[in-house]
Amino acid sequence: MLLIELIPIIKKELFQVLEQTITNKQDVAKLEAVSTTLDWYKEAAEQNMDFSSLSNKIANTIIDNVVEPMVEPLLEDIHLKIEDGHAEVRFNTSPFKSELRPYVEFVKKINNADVAKIKIKFQINSDLQIKDIQVKHVEENTTINFGNLVGSIGLSIISINTPLGNYEDSISLGSKSFSFPLPEISL
Amino acid sequence: MRKYTSNQSSTKELTKNNVMKLLISFNGCPVHLFKHALSLIAIFTLVIIGNEQFVWAQPLLELAPLPSLVQEEQEITFLGRISFEGQPLIDQSIDIVDAVTDQIMGTTISDSNGEFIFTWIAVSRGEAYYFYAEFTPAGAPVFSRSVQYPVLVTQTVGEETPDVVETESDSPSGENSESTNEISESNSELVVGSDYVNPDVLLLVIIPIAVSVGYIIYKSKRRYTTRPSIEIRGGLD
Numbered sequence: 001m002l003l004i005e006l007i008p009i010i011k012k013e014l015f016q017v018l019e020q021t022i023t024n025k026q027d028v029a030k031l032e033a034v035s036t037t038l039d040w041y042k043e044a045a046e047q048n049m050d051f052s053s054l055s056n057k058i059a060n061t062i063i064d065n066v067v068e069p070m071v072e073p074l075l076e077d078i079h080l081k082i083e084d085g086h087a088e089v090r091f092n093t094s095p096f097k098s099e100l101r102p103y104v105e106f107v108k109k110i111n112n113a114d115v116a117k118i119k120i121k122f123q124i125n126s127d128l129q130i131k132d133i134q135v136k137h138v139e140e141n142t143t144i145n146f147g148n149l150v151g152s153i154g155l156s157i158i159s160i161n162t163p164l165g166n167y168e169d170s171i172s173l174g175s176k177s178f179s180f181p182l183p184e185i186s187l
Numbered sequence: 188m189r190k191y192t193s194n195q196s197s198t199k200e201l202t203k204n205n206v207m208k209l210l211i212s213f214n215g216c217p218v219h220l221f222k223h224a225l226s227l228i229a230i231f232t233l234v235i236i237g238n239e240q241f242v243w244a245q246p247l248l249e250l251a252p253l254p255s256l257v258q259e260e261q262e263i264t265f266l267g268r269i270s271f272e273g274q275p276l277i278d279q280s281i282d283i284v285d286a287v288t289d290q291i292m293g294t295t296i297s298d299s300n301g302e303f304i305f306t307w308i309a310v311s312r313g314e315a316y317y318f319y320a321e322f323t324p325a326g327a328p329v330f331s332r333s334v335q336y337p338v339l340v341t342q343t344v345g346e347e348t349p350d351v352v353e354t355e356s357d358s359p360s361g362e363n364s365e366s367t368n369e370i371s372e373s374n375s376e377l378v379v380g381s382d383y384v385n386p387d388v389l390l391l392v393i394i395p396i397a398v399s400v401g402y403i404i405y406k407s408k409r410r411y412t413t414r415p416s417i418e419i420r421g422g423l424d
Contacts, residue, residue, distance in 0.1 A: 037417075044415050061421035069423070105420040115415065121424060 011067045013180045019059040021155050025173045033118045033160045037106045058104050065102045070126050095129040119161040125154040146182030246271040250320040250333035257309045259342050265305040267320050275301025286317035315339040
């Protein structure tokens with residue numbers, strides 16, 4: 001229940017953080033893998049595709065795969081607190097650190113057959129905590145104000161595989177601290 | 188005395204077509220070298236003399252281009268000229284020959300300028316003629332031939348043409364009769380009824396259409412196959 005309500009909001013916020021991290025790193029735009037991918041999009045008659053649009057797609061794909069493993073442990077903490085049955089509680093979740101390795105793969109297809117692939121593997125380090133959670137229980141109505149999601153995310157490229165060769169060195173794309181409010185939900 | 192023992196090696200070298208090695212493999216035997224040199228000179232001499240005779244002995248027979256498509260009963264004029272080393276050959280008999288049947292369609296005589304003229308009333312026969320002019324001097328095996336020209340004679344179909352009536356009466360089914368009538372009514376010059384399909388005409392029409400259709404299909408398929416699509420996949424390692 002909490003996952004369904006919170007995940008889309010957290011995804012939206014973290015997406016902006018990630019997209020800015022990738023777009024601001026102009027070294028990424030110079031990567032051969034990126035220029036090749038943009039060429040593929042031109043061949044596919046998607047003329048409007050540029051580095052910014054590509055960053056958007058990359059950030060979206062990463063977020064889709066990392067948010068749940070990053071946030072789920074935090075929500076489990078909240079679940080436990082509700083079962084305590086207090087009328088009103090204010091608490092923070094335990095900080096949760098994670099190190100995930102998502103990948104984004106661009107697959108060039110002709111007649112539905114894969115003809116070439118570019119795989120970019122990332123490492124995302126997160127340190128997240130939900131602060132100022134308030135649980136209110138008034139006349140059988142329980143509401144949770146999730147307070148703020150506070151933390152930092154560090155992103156780096158750890159390998160790139162292209163048809164022309166593999167690149168194994170790590171490229172740090174930077175890290176970013178953030179804090180954004182989460183909604184209040186009635187249970 | 189030197190012993191000549193290079194037969195085997197010389198054969199091998201010949202297969203490699205390596206003249207230098209062949210000469211060396213003769214082990215310096217002057218007799219064999221001389222024999223081979225003599226043979227080569229003889230062959231070259233024959234080729235050169237033969238070539239010269241061929242060129243020198245043959246009169247030049249020219250035939251003006253013929254129309255490739257004519258109607259039946261149309262008059263075709265064969266114009267040409269025969270000369271020998273630039274000088275016209277006068278009063279020479281020139282045959283007009285159909286290469287398909289080797290039939291001599293007619294004979295004409297060259298005038299004081301070496302020019303000849305022959306007219307022929309076209310007769311349709313269901314396939315093209317391939318005409319050329321030929322000159323064979325009396326008592327001599329040497330002859331000259333002109334360039335060959337294909338001529339397709341098409342039948343003219345009128346409403347009262349007996350051939351059409353015959354076609355209708357010969358036709359086993361009503362369908363064929365109808366199709367022949369349709370063509371006659373539209374004043375088509377070609378009879379395309381089942382009994383009168385001219386294979387050459389069909390080839391002239393069908394091949395360009397088939398090539399065009401094939402090219403269009405090829406281009407459209409090529410456009411389809413060369414435009415890729417990009418799919419994004421993601422996951423966790």
